[in-house]
Amino acid sequence: MRKNFDTIHTILHFTGLILVILGFLLLLPLIFVFLYREPADGLKTVYAFVIPSLAALALGFLLNRLFREGHTYTLRAVLICSVSWTVCSAVGALPFVLGAGVNYLDAYFETMSGFTTTGFTIFSNLDGMPASLLFWRGLTQWLGGLGILGFFLATGFKGKNAHALYSAESHKISVDRPVPGLYNTVKILWSIYIGFTAVIFFGLLAAGMPAFEGLCHSLSVLATGGFSPHDASIGYYRLNGYSHYILIEYIVIIGMFLGGINFLVHYQVFTGRLSNLFRRAEMKYWWGIVALATGIILLEIYFKSGRGNGYSLLAPGSWKGLEENFRITIFQVTSILTTTGFITRDIGSPFFGQTARLLFLLLMFVGGCVGSTSGGFKIYRVVILRHLLGREMFRLRAPREAISTVVIDGTPVDINEIQRVSGIFFAWIALILLGGIITALLSAYGSLASISGMLSAVSNIGPCYIPSAEIAQLNPLIKLVYIFGMLAGRLEILPVLMMLNLRAWSY
Numbered sequence: 054m055r056k057n058f059d060t061i062h063t064i065l066h067f068t069g070l071i072l073v074i075l076g077f078l079l080l081l082p083l084i085f086v087f088l089y090r091e092p093a094d095g096l097k098t099v100y101a102f103v104i105p106s107l108a109a110l111a112l113g114f115l116l117n118r119l120f121r122e123g124h125t126y127t128l129r130a131v132l133i134c135s136v137s138w139t140v141c142s143a144v145g146a147l148p149f150v151l152g153a154g155v156n157y158l159d160a161y162f163e164t165m166s167g168f169t170t171t172g173f174t175i176f177s178n179l180d181g182m183p184a185s186l187l188f189w190r191g192l193t194q195w196l197g198g199l200g201i202l203g204f205f206l207a208t209g210f211k212g213k214n215a216h217a218l219y220s221a222e223s224h225k226i227s228v229d230r231p232v233p234g235l236y237n238t239v240k241i242l243w244s245i246y247i248g249f250t251a252v253i254f255f256g257l258l259a260a261g262m263p264a265f266e267g268l269c270h271s272l273s274v275l276a277t278g279g280f281s282p283h284d285a286s287i288g289y290y291r292l293n294g295y296s297h298y299i300l301i302e303y304i305v306i307i308g309m310f311l312g313g314i315n316f317l318v319h320y321q322v323f324t325g326r327l328s329n330l331f332r333r334a335e336m337k338y339w340w341g342i343v344a345l346a347t348g349i350i351l352l353e354i355y356f357k358s359g360r361g362n363g364y365s366l367l368a369p370g371s372w373k374g375l376e377e378n379f380r381i382t383i384f385q386v387t388s389i390l391t392t393t394g395f396i397t398r399d400i401g402s403p404f405f406g407q408t409a410r411l412l413f414l415l416l417m418f419v420g421g422c423v424g425s426t427s428g429g430f431k432i433y434r435v436v437i438l439r440h441l442l443g444r445e446m447f448r449l450r451a452p453r454e455a456i457s458t459v460v461i462d463g464t465p466v467d468i469n470e471i472q473r474v475s476g477i478f479f480a481w482i483a484l485i486l487l488g489g490i491i492t493a494l495l496s497a498y499g500s501l502a503s504i505s506g507m508l509s510a511v512s513n514i515g516p517c518y519i520p521s522a523e524i525a526q527l528n529p530l531i532k533l534v535y536i537f538g539m540l541a542g543r544l545e546i547l548p549v550l551m552m553l554n555l556r557a558w559s560y
Contacts, residue, residue, distance in 0.1 A: 060132070060558055063123035067133045068140055069116025071201065075141050076109035079148070081192065082185035085265075089184045098185050101152030109144050128557060134202060135552035138540060141201055142168050145193060152186050158529055165536050167193030168201065169543035170426060172279025172394035172515030173535065175525045179284050184265060187282045191272035197543070198276030198312070198426040199246055203239065242316050245323075249275050253308040260300040262290070274308035277426045279394025279515045287384075288397040302380060302397060306387050313391030313421035314339070334461050335422055335433045342432070346386045346416060347379075350409045354378050357406055389416040392428035394515030401518050410518070414505060417512045418481075428513025428542055430481055434474045436461060441471060480546045485511055488534050495528040506531075510538035 082102050085091070091098040125133065142165040149160035159175045166173040167190055179187065196204050254271035258264060266282055273280045283289035287305055290298035311319070318336065321329040330336060355378075381398055385405075388395045398404045400413050420429010440459045447457050459466040488507025493500060502518040509517035519527075527535075541549040551557045 059123045060129055062120040063125055063129050064133050064136055065116045065120040066122045067125075068137055069113045069118075069120070071137045071141065072109045072113030072144065073117065074113075074204070075144060076106045076113055078192070078196070079106035079109060079145075079189075082148070082189045085185040085188050086183075091183050091185055098152045098183050101148045101150075102185065102189075104151060105144055105147035108147070112144075128551065131548040131551050132557060135540075135544060135548045137201055138168060138544065139552075142540075145189075148186060148189055152183060158532055159525060162532050162536055163190070164193060165539050166515070167278065167280060168197040169513050169539040170194050170197045170276050170278035170392070170428065171510065171513040171539045171543075172273070173510060173517075173524070173539065174280065174515070174521065175532075177284060177522060177525065179282055182282075187269055188265075190280045191269040191278075191282075194276045194278030194280050195250070195272040198278065199242060199316075203242070241320055245316055245319050246275065249308070249311050249319075253304065253311075256304045256308075257301060260304055261295055261297045262301055270305070271308070274305055274393065274395075275312045275426065277309060277312040277391045277393040277421065277428070279388070281395065286396045291397065299380065302384055305395060306380075306384050309387045309391045309393045309395070312393065312426045313387070315422040315424035317424050318422075334436050338432050338436055339422055342390065342416070342419065343383075343386060346390070346412050347383050349412060350382045350386065350405070351378060353406045353408045354382070354404075385413070386416065389413050389514060389516070390419065390427075390429075391421045391425075392417070392512055392514040396516060400516050401520070410501075414508060417505075417508050417514050418485075420512055430478070430512070434478070437466060437471060437474050438478065440466070441475075477546055480550070481511065481542075484538060484541060484546065488538050491534050492527075492531050495531050506535065507538055510535040511542035513539060513542050 079102050083099065086098050086102070123129075142161060145168065146157065146160035146164040149155050149163055150157055153160075153176075155163075155176070162173075162175050165171075166175075172194070176182070250271050253274050254267050257267035257270060262270070269280070269282045270287075272278075279286075281287065281289070285292055287302060290301050295301065314330075315335070318329050318333075331340065381404070384395075384397050385400060387393075389400070400410065405413075418430055419435055420431055421427025423431050423433040437459065440461060444457050444459055451457065459471060485504065485507050488510065489500070489504035492498060492503035492506050496503070498506070498519055505517040506519045509515060537549070
């Protein structure tokens, strides 16, 4: 019984600390409230942020003072992680309720989508939404990119339990740290993250994007989140005749690539080890998947060019058509693989054929690299499963006494890692199927659209084959299932399952 209370005390203590930080962050959008004269609307948007901020600060200080900090071993850290993300989303939803007048479930859906960098939006008429709320949407994604607890550690927390908290939120695969020491690692990762965000922002400004829109997009691009201040996403700039919309699209492609690659690789490149962009198995698969998917979709477009969306290599201006199709395809492949979710063409539009639509589902599942801001199952886990299959084939033809291990990049993979990957793979598939069945039962969508909706939620991607304008009309139970899927996918399922396991709270 004492252990049970110790667990609850520790979880609530750390949740309080995180709520205090969230309370201060909720004040940042006030800059845009006054900059864009939103107080002219009767101070509605001022209250939309001040009230949740005061509530978070008060509750946070109360929890932190009333409950003591206990020892945080792995299980408790996992519970702190799950509870923190759930509570932060619950409080972070209040500005949308108070400022935009949406119901709480939709606001919670949007906020969970933001913090988990899913980009699954339930809002429409974004172009008319107050700037402060649009900035808050983007900020939730930027904070969620490297993780809420990661930001908590980066802001200066140096308690005895920091290592457990960092391990609970980071991707559940053993990867090298760039330098010795947790705080040096966190400092380096966040420095790279902030630096890339600034580069993307100034790049978008140079391409002619308005400053506020550039800020919102830069917060979402590197975080591979996909929230945009426009309903048409990045396609807005082409549709509205921006002269440098092509440059904008290429800058976003580069930004999504940066977010989808392991940040350890970024550090290695900065320290002169450029070959690591191509040398490791995960990076080889990364480039191979991008090239193969892009090539297959371009071939499909070419062979179906007579349907009006392709090009002929022999026709006048064919290279312009080739560039356009390449740009549209590489943009969408990168956006889906990195689970960013920006679009220049709707993935369900006639531009993309049936082959492309199936490939997009596969890319949604695979996701980006370990140690990146991307969601999905992760390429490294796919590499492990592929080598595991190869090992089983070897064992069928090798002598019984032969030793066979899974070796990646010259290093044997621990059997516990293989078992963990196998378990997560099963849970991932089961959760997607369950969500797809619930969607099909409670809606009029077909099997492909129903599966794509839950796959999009669990893989933290956003776009799916359910029209975005119809997401808000989904059955409330479907929305709850997608909220669960978004959190489970971002935290890689096991922490969320443990939060629902009552026995875990007694350890």
